[in-house]
Amino acid sequence: MRVMVAIDESDSSFYALTWALDHLFINAPSTVEGGEGEVGMVTVVYVTQPLQHCVYPAGTGGATYYASSSVIESVKKAQEESSAALLSRALQICKDRRIKAETLILIGDPKDKICQATEQMHVDLLVVGSRGLGMVKRAFLGSVSDYCAHHASCPVVIVKPPRGSASSKK
Template sequence: MESEVERKKLRVLVAVDESENSFYAIEWAMDHLRDVISAEPDTGRAGGLLTLLHVHPPYAHYVYPAAAAVFAATSVPESVKKEREERTAALFTRALQICRGKMVKAETLVLEGDPKDVICQAVEQMHVDLLVIGNRGLGMIKRAFLGSVSDYCAHHAKCPILIVKPPRESSTSTATATASSK
């Protein structure tokens, strides 16, 4: 008799951005969670659902002086929208290649807003079982000033969260880099 965990399709959400740490988190998730999110052809059971989420920060509306009057730019230039769409398409192309290489099907989702809030809202609305997010490895002082999406999600997401830290540099590659820079 199958256990409840084996019967349930797990919903895994991986938050992605353009950083290398984000792609490392995708690869880590594929390597370590493939058994719970990929389909099982031998048994006919469907796998879980993997969603790759990218959040666009909201457009900043600027105030421009024009002669004696001041006006706010409320519309977003078409060129800015086009560039954002192209960068997002490139991001998902790379992320989906990683998934295909590991034989895992994934869906993509793009939302807009403050990333930390939007990720936590998506987790709740989609009934996600596990959130996977990369960590930039900010120090304590930078994290205090800049904030940390992963830290915020760890405290506010309504599901378990897996924070994937960046890989450590090996001591030989660090020594080589130091020696080559002299």
């Protein structure tokens, strides 16, 4: 079975990753003789927003300011470092549980990119975390998990954070 777990900077997405590893891979056959080895495989996906090359000031005048190439490169480098740190953390969680993992970084709208990736990679199950947004916040901000549940080409498991956690109170 091909499992994809979408992560972001939130604790709830890492909780979803650990939940998936602990609950979906418990009976997977070992890949090393003797029963001691890694089991199963998971794809961890992270979607970063595309870089905006211009800034529109909030004041009057309507002028558009374009970022210099050095600023753009600096922001790109910071995005890459942030992505690498998140995926490194996710890979360590998988390694600790002796589960093989591959990573995927996409650029664009997380809702669309995650759904496209599930279709292109023929994923059997998508696991996403829930930030616990209320109805009003979800209506204004949108919900990646809700969108994926309705548009992904495979079954979707939405993992809610444990009761009483800081991310479930937001």
